[in-house]
Amino acid sequence: MRSIARTTLILLLVAIVIIAGIAIVLLGGFYPGGGQPTEETKVLVLFDVGGRGDLSFNDMAWLGAERAKKEFNIKVDYATPRSVADMENVLRSYSESGEYDLIVLVGFLWTDPLNKTADNYPNQKYALIDASTFVNRNNEVDILFKEQEVGSLIGVLASGMAKNLNASKVGAVAGMSIPPLWRFHIGYLFGIKYFELKTGYNVSLLWQYTNTFTDPQVGYNTALQMLQQGAVVLYGLAGYTHVGMMDAVVDWNKNQMGKAFAIGQDASQEWYAPEYIPLSGAKRVDVAVYTAIKMVVEKKWEPGIKVLGLAESGVGIWDLEGVRTFAEWASEVGKLKDYTVEEVVSIVNQTRTQYIDSATWAVYNELYQKIASGEIAFKDPVSIEEYNSIIDALINGDLNAALSKGSI
Amino acid sequence: MNGKVHVMRKLLENITSRKREYGLALLEISLSILLSLTITAGIMIIMGYPSELSLAAYTVIFTKGFDNASYLFSRASPLILTALAFLYPALTGMFNIGGEGQLYVGAIASLVTALYTGSSLLALIAGGLAGAALGMVLALLRVYRNVNEVVAAIMINWALFNISMFVIATYLTDPSIPHLTKQVPDSAKLPVVDLGIIRLNTSFLVALASAIGGAYLFYRTKLGFAMRVSGLNPIASLIAGFENKKLMLTSFALGGGMAGLGGSILVLGIVHRLDTMMMSLYGYGFLGIGASLLGRNNPVGVVVSSIFLSGLLIGGQWIETRLGLPHQVADLIIGIIVISLAIPFAYHYMKTFFRVRRK
Numbered sequence: 219m220r221s222i223a224r225t226t227l228i229l230l231l232v233a234i235v236i237i238a239g240i241a242i243v244l245l246g247g248f249y250p251g252g253g254q255p256t257e258e259t260k261v262l263v264l265f266d267v268g269g270r271g272d273l274s275f276n277d278m279a280w281l282g283a284e285r286a287k288k289e290f291n292i293k294v295d296y297a298t299p300r301s302v303a304d305m306e307n308v309l310r311s312y313s314e315s316g317e318y319d320l321i322v323l324v325g326f327l328w329t330d331p332l333n334k335t336a337d338n339y340p341n342q343k344y345a346l347i348d349a350s351t352f353v354n355r356n357n358e359v360d361i362l363f364k365e366q367e368v369g370s371l372i373g374v375l376a377s378g379m380a381k382n383l384n385a386s387k388v389g390a391v392a393g394m395s396i397p398p399l400w401r402f403h404i405g406y407l408f409g410i411k412y413f414e415l416k417t418g419y420n421v422s423l424l425w426q427y428t429n430t431f432t433d434p435q436v437g438y439n440t441a442l443q444m445l446q447q448g449a450v451v452l453y454g455l456a457g458y459t460h461v462g463m464m465d466a467v468v469d470w471n472k473n474q475m476g477k478a479f480a481i482g483q484d485a486s487q488e489w490y491a492p493e494y495i496p497l498s499g500a501k502r503v504d505v506a507v508y509t510a511i512k513m514v515v516e517k518k519w520e521p522g523i524k525v526l527g528l529a530e531s532g533v534g535i536w537d538l539e540g541v542r543t544f545a546e547w548a549s550e551v552g553k554l555k556d557y558t559v560e561e562v563v564s565i566v567n568q569t570r571t572q573y574i575d576s577a578t579w580a581v582y583n584e585l586y587q588k589i590a591s592g593e594i595a596f597k598d599p600v601s602i603e604e605y606n607s608i609i610d611a612l613i614n615g616d617l618n619a620a621l622s623k624g625s626i
Numbered sequence: 627m628n629g630k631v632h633v634m635r636k637l638l639e640n641i642t643s644r645k646r647e648y649g650l651a652l653l654e655i656s657l658s659i660l661l662s663l664t665i666t667a668g669i670m671i672i673m674g675y676p677s678e679l680s681l682a683a684y685t686v687i688f689t690k691g692f693d694n695a696s697y698l699f700s701r702a703s704p705l706i707l708t709a710l711a712f713l714y715p716a717l718t719g720m721f722n723i724g725g726e727g728q729l730y731v732g733a734i735a736s737l738v739t740a741l742y743t744g745s746s747l748l749a750l751i752a753g754g755l756a757g758a759a760l761g762m763v764l765a766l767l768r769v770y771r772n773v774n775e776v777v778a779a780i781m782i783n784w785a786l787f788n789i790s791m792f793v794i795a796t797y798l799t800d801p802s803i804p805h806l807t808k809q810v811p812d813s814a815k816l817p818v819v820d821l822g823i824i825r826l827n828t829s830f831l832v833a834l835a836s837a838i839g840g841a842y843l844f845y846r847t848k849l850g851f852a853m854r855v856s857g858l859n860p861i862a863s864l865i866a867g868f869e870n871k872k873l874m875l876t877s878f879a880l881g882g883g884m885a886g887l888g889g890s891i892l893v894l895g896i897v898h899r900l901d902t903m904m905m906s907l908y909g910y911g912f913l914g915i916g917a918s919l920l921g922r923n924n925p926v927g928v929v930v931s932s933i934f935l936s937g938l939l940i941g942g943q944w945i946e947t948r949l950g951l952p953h954q955v956a957d958l959i960i961g962i963i964v965i966s967l968a969i970p971f972a973y974h975y976m977k978t979f980f981r982v983r984r985k
Binding site for chain 2: 262267268269270295296297298299300301302303304307308310311326327329330393394396429430431432433
């Protein structure tokens with residue numbers, strides 16, 4: 219008797235499962251898989267591992283793609299690879315499908331996968347952001363940024379803040395001695411010297427390579443040494459390492475050791491400590507993504523390397539709107555703890571007006587005009603010797619040594 | 627011909643004689659899938675999405691996850707090995723949570739060996755030995771100093787994560803791309819063989835061989851038998867004259883070696899270089915524990931469950947493009963599927979546990 223009841227129960231359950239299975243297959247089949255044939259442009263943005271919510275590259279890429287989506291009325295899809303081991307296969311699958319007119323790849327980790335894939339799909343267009351394969355392909359554009367230009371503007375403003383604090387030193391915590399950092403160094407020093415030329419106020423630069431992009435403790439120690447040597451404004455150029463630099467600056471202020479400021483780079487990092495981070499240099503990944511999409515939508519595809527500068531709004535200083543956007547994201551992911559978004563914006567605004575005077579802004583605007591109008595352009599050092607000789611010349615006051623076009 | 631029929635009949639008889647068992651297993655799996663579907667649908671509704679999206683999500687995950695065999699097998703290879711890293715010590719009654727750290731060490735040892743010697747065989751051996759050595763450390767602490775291997779492993783994992791990051795950033799980076807290490811030379815890469823139907827990554831063969839070798843060792847040799855007995859009942863094993871300490875050391879070293887080998891094939895066969903944030907390595911060790919439990923602590927089951935889990939992970943990547951859901955939803959769904967499938971195993975385990983307690 220008992221066994222009969224059990225058998226019935228099992229049969230009943232099996233029946234339910236089978237019915238449910240059929241229902242899944244049917245309903246699943248009805249649901250459109252997203253592949254409707256349309257004439258509109260389709261773009262795929264492939265994020266770095268981790269995807270959205272990083273308050274930096276991935277979020278900026280999303281911002282740029284969303285802007286393009288609205289303006290050009292196109293379809294944009296996003297995807298996040300699970301791990302580095304998935305990148306090549308994910309890229310291959312999407313290239314194979316031929317569904318997208320353009321695949322945008324965010325971040326340097328895509329360099330290897332792209333190199334292994336791009337030649338197999340000559341009709342698939344790719345845009346690699348802030349990295350380059352250094353291979354010329356007709357279906358690939360690499361978008362880079364002019365680090366010297368943003369560095370020089372930051373140099374002017376850092377000097378201006380140092381002047382306001384009656385100090386004679388500014389610093390920078392840099393990652394490794396590699397070409398993008400050489401370009402930052404040249405720009406930053408150029409800005410400092412340009413400020414000296416225009417106002418007569420002499421500020422010297424403490425520049426330190428930490429040899430790591432991933433170690434906040436090293437950043438903290440390096441920054442502390444600079445602060446002890448009298449630097450009052452520190453520019454962070456070391457990725458995750460310079461988060462430690464920001465912590466050092468915050469501690470320095472909180473422990474009443476003196477007044478000091480930190481400056482971020484790439485994303486707007488003011489929200490991290492708005493009272494002590496009044497500025498961030500911008501690497502506009504959003505503009506890069508937008509530019510790549512625009513090339514495809516307007517059918518003006520130019521493969522090769524494209525370098526965005528001030529003129530293209532690819533670099534610059536984050537304005538208050540940018541500060542607000544990043545503060546909002548930070549608050550969405552729960553990282554903005556002690557302030558509201560409004561407070562961040564108003565504190566930053568207040569610090570900027572208090573510590574950067576109108577004379578400094580005048581120098582800034584003048585330099586900005588010269589660069590944006592193309593009157594002057596910076597050199598790109600290809601060897602460490604060339605880089606060192608440019609730095610030496612700048613320290614001796616020869617501003618033109620850093621320029622490939624125009625003169626001061 | 628006759629022989630074949632005979633074998634078939636034997637197989638059929640085998641199946642019919644265990645009808646109930648297979649039927650129950652089938653029922654369990656079906657119920658698990660039904661349960662996970664229901665839960666996901668519920669979560670979708672709570673999150674404000676239409677509930678039929680859960681069905682669509684399952685369709686996407688299962689169709690996109692298993693349509694590319696080459697990708698599936700290469701993705702599963704390191705996972706099989708980290709799952710074995712948990713399984714082998716578990717069969718001897720110990721928990722190896724240290725697969726993650728052993729994987730890091732194996733990967734770095736392999737990369738360094740590959741860079742200096744250019745030989746894939748040497749690099750594989752180096753990776754395996756490095757992982758085994760680390761597993762040995764945990765086992766020695768457990769056996770001779772009575773340090774709980776789970777606690778030690780968790781702490782060592784994090785220490786190794788940071789040490790590995792330091793080693794990579796300081797000694798192995800490529801000066802032209804400072805976020806990445808130097809690349810494994812071509813001579814040391816594990817080849818991809820084009821078989822027409824699939825492009826088979828030889829990493830998978832390494833993983834498969836490890837699983838089959840393990841199955842043979844544990845179920846066909848004296849040593850394996852002794853290890854299993856010691857895992858099931860240490861006292862009985864002692865009475866039977868087995869040296870429990872040696873057996874524990876052996877199985878833990880074996881497990882460590884598996885994880886180390888997993889790191890090796892990841893570097894030599896799949897990513898070819900590491901990055902300073904360790905994004906190419908992180909997570910395989912922890913995921914391996916899940917794959918091992920899902921494979922019901924059986925080497926062959928582990929191969930199946932690793933491939934299954936990899937398929938889910940691969941398919942999950944399409945959730946964002948196909949359905950416009952955030953990619954975290956894919957992780958959520960995969961988690962629910964895995965837990966649902968693990969429930970019957972946990973149920974049987976608990977049942978025997980309480981039955982033993984009652985007696």
